[in-house]
Amino acid sequence: MPAKTKIVSAYDSLPSAEKKVADFILKDPKRASLMVINDIAKAADVSVPSVTRLAKKLGYDGFMDFRVALAECSSESITMDIEPLRDDDADTVAVEKLFISSMRCIEETLKVLDAAKLSKFCDDIIASRRIVITGMSASGYLARMSAEYLALLGIDAFACTDPHLLRKHANHMKDGDLLVAISRTGVTKSVIDAIRISHAHKAKCAMISNNVSSPVSSLCEYFFCTARIGDIKTIMGRETNISQYVLIETVAQVVAHKVRTTTAF
Secondary structure, three states: OOHHHHHHHHHHHOOHHHHHHHHHHHHOHHHHOOOOHHHHHHHHOOOHHHHHHHHHHOOOOOHHHHHHHHHHHOOOOOOOOOOOOOOOOOHHHHHHHHHHHHHHHHHHHHHHOOHHHHHHHHHHHHHOOEEEEEOOOHHHHHHHHHHHHHHHOOOOEEEEOOHHHHHHHHHOOOOOEEEEEEEOOOOOHHHHHHHHHHHHOOOEEEEEEOOOOOOOHHHOOEEEEOOOOHHHHHHHOOOOOHHHHHHHHHHHHHHHHHHHHHHOO
16 A cells, blocks of 8 residues: 555544654655655654654554655655635535545545455455444444345345444354454444454454554454545544445445356356
């Protein structure tokens, strides 16, 4: 995943000092890719350890690894960096901006999506003994939709959107089962706990999230990071799940294709 995309994905979960570093880098990634760590810290008005912590939080071994990644994508534009919505925008202008944001959000998700890994994920969906799909709040709607799609294909999948029941289900997960978690923030406590419990019980785990630095990403056999639209969070108070919806639709269609192909012989 491109370094800038990782920064945008993790931005809302960063502490203030690391946000300052992120702001500086996103403003001029090409310049940042040519600077030493002390200069970046000085320019962002933070300590050197804050720069290092950001690099490691994004999955890099250290600052040098992070700087190399920045250099590799410094010539690219940040897909989410588009003309923001303004209070004085006419409705027609707002509609156009939101549609463009949604399209770019999906494009950004496709850019970082590992199609081969998604295919293997679909294989595991078909092969799993049972599948528990979870999500809280608005993500719960996507969880229920996902379970319905798979159930229509004859796959033993059901949605659990209650935190207390989710913990009970997680405690009964075992090898051969699959837990699929949908979380825009990637830090919902009940979802994180369910992944940790299911992983400990040898069940496979998958997560779809807007947060590349979710604390349980390393416990998931499959972790798909989806892009978000900042404007939506500003207006609605929560992030959009448009890219997650498209990803789930894609998974359902790939699974259906695999099932149909397998049963045809």
